[in-house]
Amino acid sequence: MDDLASFDLPTLKRSLRRFFRHPWVKAALIALIVMSVSLVLTEYSLPEGAPEIESLSRINRTISVIFAVELTLRAFSAHAKRQFLREYWLDIFSIVPILRPFRIVRVMRLLRTFQTSRWFSLLYRYAQALPAFLRRGATEYFLVFGLLLTTIAFSSAAILVFERGRNPQVNTLADAFWFSLYSVFAGEPIPDVPISIGGRFVSLFVMLMGMVTFAILTGTVSAFVIEQLRAKPMSIEWEEFSDHIIICGWNKKAEIIVREYRAARRNKRLPIVAIAQLEGEPPFSDPTLKHCVYFINDDFTKVSVLEKAGIRRAKTCIILSDKTFGRTDRDADARTILAALTAEKLNRAVYTCAELINREYGSHLDMGHVNDYVVSEEQSGFLLAQAALSPGLLKMFSELMTYERGNQFYVFDIPEEWEGQTFFEFFVHLKKTQNAILIGVHDLDGGFVINPDRYVFKEDDRAIAIARENIEF
Template identity: 25%
Template sequence: MRAFLKRVAQPLLALLAFLRRENLLRLMAAIVALVVVGAAGLTVFEENRSFPDALWWAIVTVTTVGFGDISPTSLGGRLIGVVLMFFGIGVLGMFTATIAGVFVEKRLRKERGMGSYDLEGHIILCEWNNRTREILKDLRADPRAAEAPIVLLADIEAKPRAGIERAATVVMVGDRSLDHGARDAKAVLSVLTVESLNPAVHSIVELASEENVAHCERAGADEIIVGAEFSSRVISTAALDHGISAVLRELLSAQIGHDLITVPVPEQFAGARSSICSQA
């Protein structure tokens, strides 16, 4: 019995919270008061009219349905009818407009990616450019992230809810529309924001200059990737070891060839020293 009451109470409490949040309780109270006062006034001016009949007439009048089965004959009753008609149109119009506005806003929020999503352990990609597009392709090509929820934060007018507080990983790609200094400054501020909201998240940030690595480290970034530095080292290595860039490209991309992955250390090897280390 208690479980049944709980199942019944939850939808009712949710409905009550919705009505309170959208300020619909006041409009509903105004409609009820208008109907009751109008019905009571009709019984005063027309003594032969019962309250149930007057209540029915008030509801029909407020909703402007106008069945015509009951109509006031006295001057006072007709004046009450006029008041109910005018106020009924206004109050009901506000009520229906509020309901329609809720559904329209919900649809717009969904189209803008601002709906309520109960995500946890997901990946967040900040910024949208050619680099982010490739990152997304690689993530979807990897079986470990093929079906994982990924939230994309782009530079749009309406900011969607990313659920940073429950995210597992946040990737902050540099904003290509800014120069190197402003790009890295924005990246550092983004790291500070992310780490303050969720200190447990694994934050990965892309920088344009190696000079700002120390700032990102102080901000709490877990992994810092300097694009120009990485590219320079790959080029210099390929200049001496021809073809090494193709090997690195294959290992670092889940879309082609083999992959580099991390796996948990087997229990029998935990804490043990490798033979190479022991020989050294």
């Protein structure tokens, strides 16, 4: 009974959303779509009255019922029903033939070929795992090929329905396929105008879709060429950057920051600007990260350089200790403090985090209202001390401090319904529903409370938890 009481609709909806995001579920849906469209084309390639048609139609109706159940569950678990309808209206349209009134009219079964477009929308999600240079324009390319394949599949079956028996040039599915393919690319019916009224409407549809896909493809290629031209250092529009990250200084730590930011699945199109005085190209141990960073080869303590990097519009500014050109620890800390105070002066809203070598200089950052600072040598010393005191504990820290594997720290807003509730109650709820461990609270004043004995959540509190994936409510 306790398990039933703890099981609620939000939990069920989250479970369904995770289920539909699973790669095997997407692969199964793609396989069913390919099977359904293939059955439709096979059914229309057979002469009317053939005994195999009923068997093929029965199998296809079964597949359509599976899609109907799947779409119903997606609608139930969707955050917003309007968004669901905008995304899946064509898929809903394609399963209409399972209704008995539409089965009588054979031509209505052509609607099932529109499921081809969904095949490409599912494949597009897999494309997000491709390297960045292949992902550029992926949405437009998948849209073009999805439209082409859907057009050719639909028109091949439709031309066969309307023209077979009337037009001697269209007797088989192969004839209808080549008619559709040539007409899409030629922009006119090839080899000749269809005889039937239905066939002529289909040919108009094919020509229209050919023009649409050609326009999209042309625009995508043009945009890609323009993007490449603008990617050159001399043509970067720095004024267009906003809500971006600025990294002052460049070393292996900076590369780790970039890699972790990408691994955290944040907005991958958001630019990262690095400011550093380097001789030649910046070094990268992972060349795939190079396209993520825009470099300014200059002194990051200069006001003009920070303004060029868009500090007034930036969301985060990270300042690393810069010991290049033989600078001492004191010089490096002085530059860090100067850059941090300048960034805060130029933009009070920017989140500034600085790296210091000596903690004694941290008071300067506190007085300048710099959000956070890290004493790098101290932190590594603490980790080594913990490793010596508790052997094996370092592996746990190694997992928690990276987004590339295992569990991570997450900070999120407390839901309104939990305001006034206790830390312990939310701890139990979070573990049951999200498999996450609540460890602390970040209040509005910037203070932290770790593992409190008794704590009641207030408005604007933020929770700190350990979880495998981002926590959703």
